[in-house]
Amino acid sequence: MSEKQLVGTKCNSCGKIMYPKRVVCSNCRARDLADIQIGDEGKLLTYTSLYATPEGIDQMPLVLGIVEFDNGVRVTGQIEDREVKIGDRLLPIWGLLRKGKGGKEVYGFKFKLSVGNE
């Protein structure tokens, strides 16, 4: 079974982990890189509820946040939950993000609250 996972890049030279994927290490410029799973759960660094939303986005407001994983990697994405706070634990989930140009559906990773936050 292939559950979609958040996959980034790990540098085989210096160990730096990057997301989104790269072909040149952002730390040491090495080219010997490999895929790596970023993580199952991260903590919310900061967030916002955007009211002036772009075309193709139906959510009103659109909740966006920066999530930091235990390995230090940070990911920006939509948050499904309306009420969140800094420090909440969130799970990456694969889903519909918006409509793109020409009305085409765009999928990607977004976040939802883990069970167990206050």
Add this chain to the structure above:
Amino acid sequence: MTKFGRHDDKSLMDLLVEASIKALEDAHAERARIDSVYVATMLAGELTHQTCVANALTDQLGLLPASAQRIENGTASGSSAIINAYQAVASGVCDTVLVTGGEKMRHAPAAEITDWISTMTHPTAEYIHGVTLPSLAAMFTRLYMERYGVTREHLAKVAVKNHENALKNPYAHIHQKITVEGIYKSPESEINNPVISDPIRLYDCCPVTDGAASTVLCSAEMAKKMSAKAIKIGGVGNATDPLAVCERKDPIVLNALKEAAARAFKMADLKPQDIDLAELHDAFEILEFAESEDAGFFEKGTAHEALENGVTSLTGEFPINPSGGLKARGHPVGATGVAQVVELTWQLRGEAGERQVRRARRGFCCNFAGFANNVSAIILEGE
């Protein structure tokens, strides 16, 4: 520069020509030959359907066959044009160069403008998720509030200060007095100052503006021939940081600015304490605080206290944005970097009228592409 605002009856070229003629006259350009013309504009193609604007301007001004180039660096197009022009003169390749930045934006729907501006963000890590620049500013502001105790009231006070300054600036877009009561303290402020992206509100964001600004750069020898009022460019710097805000070392440290400012200060052989006034890139009012800190004028996390104490007001020890800044002077995106240099030039010459800063001898300006992905810093010195 032209007046910044809404110019329905003028084309982008009209604005570029108007500003350029004023600059050429001010610099007594008839005493020299313009070797090269740099035009800064981010959205000329997208919004006005014209792309080769630099040679078009050169033609309109009767400056053929001067060399011409368009400089596009997002919202830092203006400062990048200045830096390129500086390099052309400093290298000896050119003696006298015209730099004009301009943008015509107000005719386009707001949603379209926001979208073009959003294209400066990371395509897969940010843009596709619905991230816009206001949403980045909002997340940045939330962190600043959390870490340093900046409040909505502090942000309101920056906007009030900048609007107040712009009332004294005949070129400014926004001539509107606002009060902390009207935009923050009163219950009506919920309507007067609605949420754009929580916690950022309408009056925390700069407007969309039409306008152009222009200046002539020349070698020291040419300056003697042309005008006694030439102001020296002491130092320039430009630097980059990870495109996606989340990939930066510390999301609320403007590393590209720190680097660019360090380069400019080194070139000028000056320190932040040598500077008398600054024009900063307050596309969002939180950035006035963050930039003044990361450029070295205040310790990180203390600029809002300096504002409270009146340090950064027009009559304070270190006036910031005497022009009204991006917030109230306006932000025709390609023009802004040049407009900052024009304002500092006037200030250092003592020609800033009612908004003249006392003892303005050295000025600093910084101009941002995107949300601090790519930043320029320029230092000007009078006398």
Add this chain to the structure above:
Amino acid sequence: MTEDIEAMIKLDWDISKKPYPPKVIKLASGESMVVREASREEVPVLLDAIRPLTTVSKDYYDVVAARMYSELLSWYRYRARNEFCLVGVVDGVLAGLVNNRHINEKEVWSHHTIALKRGGRVGAHLFAAKHEFSFEYLGAEKIYVVAESPIGFRRWMNEWRLVETGIQHELQGATAWVITRDAYLKDAKPRLVFGERPVPKDMLEQSKHLKLVTPDVLEEK
């Protein structure tokens, strides 16, 4: 014959028996705007104020001004029933006007909103005030809204979370959107309706002698 028509128009439920209590609103500029009901006798001054806008195509001022002109004139000449008009006044100067028409006590056609003073959300505050008047003082249950300009659409339909109906608005047949009293009290009022009462005596007195200045849209280049 004329008396009969006028008798028909003055029907059993008379809007004029329930006055709007004036309030004062703080604008972004720090200025205070008095919001009060306009009297029929003031209509000629209001017509003077909006007449220059009937030829300004920007933001559909011409259509809105022309329609409001006819509504106010009809009201003045007793050829329209249950119209009311609220005005916003800043330092004695007319800043904006709004009007509604009650079909009956419970159902209302929202008519127009004109901001003469731009950039201060005068229109938004006055739009809210006319909803406040109809729902909270006149007993309305439903208000039907339509917007001529894109600015209006964004403000009213989105901000007020109006619901699309299938019926045509009396203003030239555009689809009407509706807000119910319930939705107004629970959702719109806490977010969108503001102001302090009573208005200080001097301020209220000053607001009664309307001064007119050139509308902002005519000054904008």
